[in-house]
Amino acid sequence: MNEQSLILVISFFAMMLMNIPIAFAIGISTFLAIFAANDVSATNIISQRMAGGIESTSLLAIPFFILAGNLMGSGGMARRLIDFANSIVGRFNGGLSYVNVLTCMMFGAISGSAAAAVSSIGGFMIPEMQRKGYDRDFTVAVTTTAATTGLVIPPSNIMIVYAVAAQNVSIAAIFIAGVVPGIVMGLLIMGVCALFSLGNRTQSSDAFSIINILKSGLSAIPSLLLIVIVLGGIIGGIFSATEASAIAVAYAWLLGTVMYREISLKELPPILLKSAITTAIVFLLISTSSAMSWFLAYEQLPQLISETLINLTDSPIIIFLIINIVLLIVGTFMDMTPAVLIFTPIFLPIAMNLGMDPVQFGVMMIVNLCIGLCTPPVGTCLFIGCSVGKTSIAKVAGPMIPFFIAMILALLLTTYYAPLTMWLPGFFNQT
Numbered sequence: 001m002n003e004q005s006l007i008l009v010i011s012f013f014a015m016m017l018m019n020i021p022i023a024f025a026i027g028i029s030t031f032l033a034i035f036a037a038n039d040v041s042a043t044n045i046i047s048q049r050m051a052g053g054i055e056s057t058s059l060l061a062i063p064f065f066i067l068a069g070n071l072m073g074s075g076g077m078a079r080r081l082i083d084f085a086n087s088i089v090g091r092f093n094g095g096l097s098y099v100n101v102l103t104c105m106m107f108g109a110i111s112g113s114a115a116a117a118v119s120s121i122g123g124f125m126i127p128e129m130q131r132k133g134y135d136r137d138f139t140v141a142v143t144t145t146a147a148t149t150g151l152v153i154p155p156s157n158i159m160i161v162y163a164v165a166a167q168n169v170s171i172a173a174i175f176i177a178g179v180v181p182g183i184v185m186g187l188l189i190m191g192v193c194a195l196f197s198l199g200n201r202t203q204s205s206d207a208f209s210i211i212n213i214l215k216s217g218l219s220a221i222p223s224l225l226l227i228v229i230v231l232g233g234i235i236g237g238i239f240s241a242t243e244a245s246a247i248a249v250a251y252a253w254l255l256g257t258v259m260y261r262e263i264s265l266k267e268l269p270p271i272l273l274k275s276a277i278t279t280a281i282v283f284l285l286i287s288t289s290s291a292m293s294w295f296l297a298y299e300q301l302p303q304l305i306s307e308t309l310i311n312l313t314d315s316p317i318i319i320f321l322i323i324n325i326v327l328l329i330v331g332t333f334m335d336m337t338p339a340v341l342i343f344t345p346i347f348l349p350i351a352m353n354l355g356m357d358p359v360q361f362g363v364m365m366i367v368n369l370c371i372g373l374c375t376p377p378v379g380t381c382l383f384i385g386c387s388v389g390k391t392s393i394a395k396v397a398g399p400m401i402p403f404f405i406a407m408i409l410a411l412l413l414t415t416y417y418a419p420l421t422m423w424l425p426g427f428f429n430q431t
Contacts, residue, residue: 005299008033008292022335023281027288030295046291053290054283056164057242058171062157063279064245069111070275071252076262077223078120081106084220087212094197096132098190100125100139101146105186108150110226112157114373117147118381122388137391138196141399144385145407146189148370152363153182155230155248158336160241161286162362165293165344169358171241172234176425177359181367184420185410192402222255235428282337289341302346309350316354320415323347324368331372339369360421364414371407374400
């Protein structure tokens with residue numbers, strides 16, 4: 001590693017320790033590294049790379065999906081999904097924990113936001129589960145981990161970011177590839193809830209009723225149709241992912257204002273403003289991370305890391321294990337978007353040389369970084385969950401451990417069992 005690379009790494013971690021926002025830490029450290037190379041045009045270089053990083057039509061889908069998610073978060077969708085999930089699994093012992101997981105999976109997939117799932121679903125389910133006799137810290141742990149499944153089950157903004165970073169990966173392919181791993185992760189989290197319910201008798205919801213299932217299902221179907229419209233349209237070649245995102249906005253707006261009638265005209269400006277702010281943050285992260293990725297490639301750091309890993313061992317199992325450990329560590333202190341943009345160019349060539357499909361690698365990386373959303377110091381979902389549940393990270397740490405084990409098991413299955421990820425894209429000829 002040369003002097004410029006050391007400046008990049010040291011300055012980046014120093015600014016992280018000083019709690020400087022991640023986007024600024026990435027941009028400033030990259031600028032310092034380029035400037036240290038005695039390049040007087042450092043400002044021009046980094047500005048060009050930042051602009052080029054967001055110069056992709058595929059990225060247009062992100063602001064639309066963000067807006068669609070915010071519209072649905074304000075449009076009464078969460079309560080209808082909770083009622084539907086409750087009618088299906090709420091009657092079992094520990095049923096409300098299953099309801100929590102199932103609703104987070106559906107809401108997270110539709111909204112594309114784990115943070116929105118924690119706040120929207122957790123705002124209702126955490127107090128309700130406490131009232132029914134569940135431990136408060138357990139309920140926070142369930143909600144926090146289950147919410148991340150929505151980033152694996154499409155549509156997902158982080159999948160679009162990965163497809164752009166990987167360059168030759170189809171958004172449709174990675175969307176479809178995430179369905180089964182996301183469901184498996186949710187089922188494993190439910191498995192932990194089942195183990196918890198064995199030694200804890202908790203109140204269940206009303207008795208099983210076909211009428212309740214049909215009634216709540218009819219109310220929830222319009223929300224669930226968004227996934228069918230988006231995925232069906234993309235798979236069928238009716239529209240692109242970007243066009244699908246615009247359709248999702250129109251559908252979410254009609255759902256919230258016309259059908260559910262829970263979004264008034266005066267509520268639209270705050271929703272648009274919130275979406276614009278979130279989009280600006282995401283795009284600033286993408287642009288600065290793209291500049292850093294260019295510098296790392298220019299300094300040939302990916303090749304250096306690849307050679308180091310190959311010289312360390314020739315076992316694909318060990319190399320993928322090392323990659324996952326590195327990403328797990330990265331996920332604890334870095335947001336998903338910059339982590340994907342910075343480490344995809346580093347680790348993807350290694351994975352492909354070892355025979356892993358780039359679509360599978362993308363799902364593996366996203367599942368891995370989902371765990372980081374539940375861990376301090378940058379665990380967004382963890383902080384939101386603790387805030388909603390009015391508890392502390394220290395108290396939630398114990399109940400989180402079995403859920404971490406479940407998520408790591410899902411990660412290992414995604415890493416070492418290719419059909420889990422690649423069967424569905426192959427079935428739809430999207431590989």
